[in-house]
Amino acid sequence: MKRLLHRLFNRRTARWSSLVLIGVVGALTGLLLGGRIQTPVGPADASLSFSLSWEGGTVVDVPPLGSLKLDSHSGPVVLNAQISQLRPSATESFLNDPNAVDELSKTITDQLRHGLVWMAVRGALVGFALAFLIALLVYRAWRPAVAALTAAAVTLSAFGVVAWLTFRPSSVAEPRYTGLLANAPQLVGDVQTVVQRFDEYRGMLAKLVGNVSELYATTSTLPIYEPDPDTLRVLHISDIHLNPIAWDVIRSITTQFQVEVIIDTGDLTDHGSRAEDRFADNIETLGDVPYVFVRGNHDSPGTQKAVAKNKNAIVLDGTTQTVKGLRIYGAGDPRFTPDKTTEDDSMTPEALQAEGEKLAAPLRGAPDPPHVAAIHDGNQARPFDGVTPLILSGHSHNRKTELLPHGTRLFVQGSTGGAGLRSLEHETPTKIELSLLYFNRETLALQAWDDFTLGGLGEQSVQVERHLTSTPPTAATPTSESPAPASAPPAP
Structure with a gap:
């Protein structure tokens, strides 16, 4: 029972x-x-x-x-x-x-x-x-x-x-x-x-x-340019300098604008120390979007290795790699100057240009020249004029664009990290800057770009500025063009 x-x-x-x-x-x-x-x-x-x-x-x-x-x-x-x-x-x-x-x-x-x-x-x-x-x-x-x-x-x-x-x-x-x-x-x-x-x-x-x-x-008054399936969207960032807010900004723009490639032109960290290596782990939070990285003068070889450990990261150091059809050449900065006390900090702009000439020389006359060159310092990047239609750089924390004598566009990005805590040293905080580049998927020529500018620490402003290229050069034969509107005057 x-x-x-x-x-x-x-x-x-x-x-x-x-x-x-x-x-x-x-x-x-x-x-x-x-x-x-x-x-x-x-x-x-x-x-x-x-x-x-x-x-x-x-x-x-x-x-x-x-x-x-x-x-x-x-x-x-x-x-x-x-x-x-x-x-x-x-x-x-x-x-x-x-x-x-x-x-x-x-x-x-x-x-x-x-x-x-x-x-x-x-x-x-x-x-x-x-x-x-x-x-x-x-x-x-x-x-x-x-x-x-x-x-x-x-x-x-x-x-x-x-x-x-x-x-x-x-x-x-x-x-x-x-x-x-x-x-x-x-x-x-x-x-x-x-x-x-x-x-x-x-x-x-x-x-x-x-x-x-x-x-x-307000944004509807920007120049008319509608990205379509034939457009490759590339996000250019630089000089994050350990600012965690930068990852939120990058992640938001990457998601909302369906970014397919991210190019970081260096200075991810401040001192390149082992303790800072964990900061690079945030790269994987961007999903499967390829993250192309070149070392800046504040990044150590250890920083470069920490970046390379991320599944979606592509580290370029004197090499070219095709990403989403775009041939990208990149080289790390020859200096390591985390605290302004090393001998490398004394390299003059002329010395940097000489280093850039050594890197650019093997690429001249190549059957498949790069569509983009990623070089941290604009001084080292100038010798790539005529080698590639577009050079992406950073370092100066001052965004500007310039058409070089042989038709190559030099694009210097501001600081996507608002210069990190260094911005507190100045009366006016450094703005957070990054740009979305639009390439024709077939010709891989730059068609337009959006400049994003956010107020620095303590400021509250957001600005998006649209720029159109007039007659974008092709990858194999860079040509001259009239400068497109820019948010900053050309570099001297």
Whole structure:
């Protein structure tokens, strides 16, 4: 008798456990599949969805700038919101009406409330239906199906109760910025002073939409150039100098603009020490995007080895490699001057040009010349004039472009790390600079580039400047052209 009762108990326990599991799985799956909607938010359209994470919270994506995260609630459900597009007519009328902000504030609140309620209802209905149908298919009876549906309802109710009890209205005053937004928090206004109570949240949302509208309206005035599938996108960075914020900026632009190759022209570290080698591990966080690196004068041979350990890294040191069809020649800086005390620091510009001539000589007249040369110091890069159509360099922390006598474009990048902590030595912080280069995928000629400029430490500004080449030279026969517009005067 005891054995029979024990078996019945075990069977019932297993049955109820399976029904609870079906209910939970159905609820979660329904929440993820059904809890997705597109809703208007003022002059923009926003995508709302749920995702799972033990941390909970809210994530607001603002392409292509990055995202901000709010600790709005606890629990396994995260609310995701993304501004997907702006409606031109609505944006224009909003920007032209100074009184629109007050009306927009209430409109956004109502639209978001309606969207969130409808999203939750949809997710719950899909979850209930899945739990009911799965249990019906497994047990072929309506009572177990109702039990699974009840388990799903309890699960979703528990999620809702946890979110309600842990809801933190003050979280809107303490957002965490990632991507380009890490350097431009003014996009949502001064939240420390604007957001004093949750009742003012809708005012902050109105300002967010308004500022994003102005941003997109401003960038629409850039010269017309639409990258297409025939365009190869290459991101040029340089002189990060151990600034961790640089990785957020690089990662955001790489993702949003579908960058296919990253070229780093050196000075990843400050002193090239072994302790700094771990900083190079961030390269793998950029995914499968090839990361082409040449050593700068602040990078040691150990730094170069640390970079090479990353799966997506390609280290060039007097070598040429084809990456995504683009032949790239690179050479490390002949100096190692981490603290201005080594003899290498006394190399004159003439000595650097002589070193560059030694590197460039074997490439002259080559049947397959490089499309791009990556050299850290522009002085060492000048002898490559006529060898390649484009030279990428850095070192000076001052972005500029120059057409050399034989038609090669010398492109000197600023500091993508804002010169690191060195920027604190100056009254005006060094700006964070990097550029997105557009190559024709067939001819591999440079067609245009976007210069990204972010305010340095303590500043809050973002600028994107578009430049078009007039008659881009081919890889084999560089030719002269009229200088394209640049954000800085040509180098002397």
